[in-house]
Amino acid sequence: MGRAPCCDKNGLKKGPWTQEEDQKLIDYIQKHGYGNWRTLPNNAGLQRCGKSCRLRWTNYLRPDIKRGRFSFEEEETIIQLHSILGNKWSAIAGRLPGRTDNEIKNYWNTHIRKRLLRMGIDPVTHSPRLDLLDLSSILSSSLYNSSQINISRLLGVQPTLVNPELIRLATSLMSSQRDQDQNQNYHAQQNVQHQQHHQINQICNQQEAEEFQYQQQQQIMGHHPQVVEQFQTNFTNFSNQNDHWQSNEMPSSNLTREDYVPIPTSHYGYYGGSSSGSGSGSDQTVVMDPSISLTNSNNNFSFASVLSTPSSSPTPLNSNSTTYNISTEDHEIESYCSEMLKFEIQDILDVGEFM
DNA sequence: AATTTCCCCAACCGCGAAGTT
């Protein structure tokens, strides 16, 4: 219960380790092993606290530590495990031999997290970001319908919950888009849209994905039926205007590794019509799970995941809001779909400032 | 060449869980 006494008060050394200190620690552990970190520094002749010694050993000096860049496979594994475990870095590290939790955490925060954000994916929930997603659908569905929009109503949320910056941007974009529309032939614009479509590779484990999606929908329907109805109505409008979704065209090839994010099917069965539909050009490609609505003749979008997990809150390991069984074993993880779906984020949305 | 900004990552900090007395 109680807190450990602070080492600072004993005048112990802090900061970077010297080679000499490293060697002392290595020598001691090789001889005696690491049992009691509390007494180890004294016994090893180090002016460090036990905590610091443990950290130095586990994160740096341990002989089985793998150094160097993360491989693509390791990166893929991290993303998959993170989608299941959340920020359980030690658990993730346990499945990546030679990698430490600290290293994985750092790599996540400096590389993977940023990339997901760039792609419009919430790195916490691994879902498309609600704000960007809905802004996109609102823009699309409203362009041809009304001259006045009420974003809060469309979103089905209280006005105070909507980022005012988003509203401002949306309104601004809406008005500029309307001006354009008056000067352009509608059919010509439709043709442009059809050229900006989403590309699907293959669907892996389709049935599992559909089942998961169904469970998510049932749960969310039970808790927020009116909200779901509102979302589905809104999204149906959107997807009806974007029926080019189901193209089988292969993705363009000028993509770098940085552009790809593999996503496990069983966890992303709800990715559905998350794409923007009316983009006027795109240079960002996101790899998404192909399952969802693409297998659904109605093209309905499931907002279950978006609604069930707050985009800014940590994903609980055993959340009641999901039917995912967290006792996932290796074989289940390995069964994740590695096929990828890409969708494009329209350039019109400069999302950088919202990241 | 000098300065500033950005980025990475080793290390620290605080907290809670588990273990011990």
Next chain:
DNA sequence: TAACTTCGCGGTTGGGGAAAT
């Protein structure tokens, strides 16, 4: 059972190198 100690985890920081200006 309470008080205390130890350990381990996740979040955060800051030093230093690289890149940009």
